[in-house]
Amino acid sequence: MSLEDLFSGGSHKRKLGHFSALVNVALVDGPMTPEEEFLLLRFARKLDINELEYNEILKNPKKYPVFPTHSQEIRLKQLHDIFRIVYSNKELDEEEAAFLNRYAIVLGFNETEAKRIIDRSIEIFSGGLNFYDYEYLLNKK
Template sequence: MAILDLYSKGKHQQEIGHFANIVKIAKVDGEITDNEKELLIRMGKNLNLTLDEFAVILNNPEKFPINAPVSYNDRIERLHRLTKMILVDGNAKLIEVQLMIKIAVGLHFSTDNVEKVCDEAIHLVLNENSLEDFTEAIKKVHNF
């Protein structure tokens, strides 16, 4: 097996773990709304998931680990996607934010200010900041 094949497989496993986290956020309040379903479908396609992978993850997202990427910018992009899922219905529920904080720690955001980072992420997505502006602002808050 070539090194490129190993990288591709590892990257895909990271994407599966990330999608599972997004599904966990969508399911944490007990239901997946139509808006959440639409976003899940769009994100599943963007992450190159097969229909079988999508279905398995949707039914049992707890089965999959976080698999945080090494790249700090990739971790911020994941935080951005998680935040979009939380806010897809227009408001952030406490139970969703609490899970987001746990996932953010798993993405290697510092426990010292992870709540501040997540609060800022919510504020930025509510104000429809671009991913570039989001990344810059999160780096400032996270003191990276």
């Protein structure tokens, strides 16, 4: 935990930034769908976003910056959240793909890592697993 987290609520600021990114990706391809809204409400609860913050972020989602973290696990969890929003309507369009790439870089992945992780995540979320990946996931304990 950093000093910022201890003294200035940095953890909550990071959650606000992450939630703001979730809202941005939900809106990137047009008005929010009911599925996206449902997921956003769940993420708001999970991230301890209160109703006032939720409504403020919906009005102006670009207001809150994304704060990168050194934790690979947290970055991957944040990308996973974004992919859940993107694939809530079962498709990925060009604007969403571009947003995913930019978001991965903002989170702290270099361009090569970002491309690899995004491409692999698209395969996974779109159901494009090959047999060996499927077998691995089934047998993983």
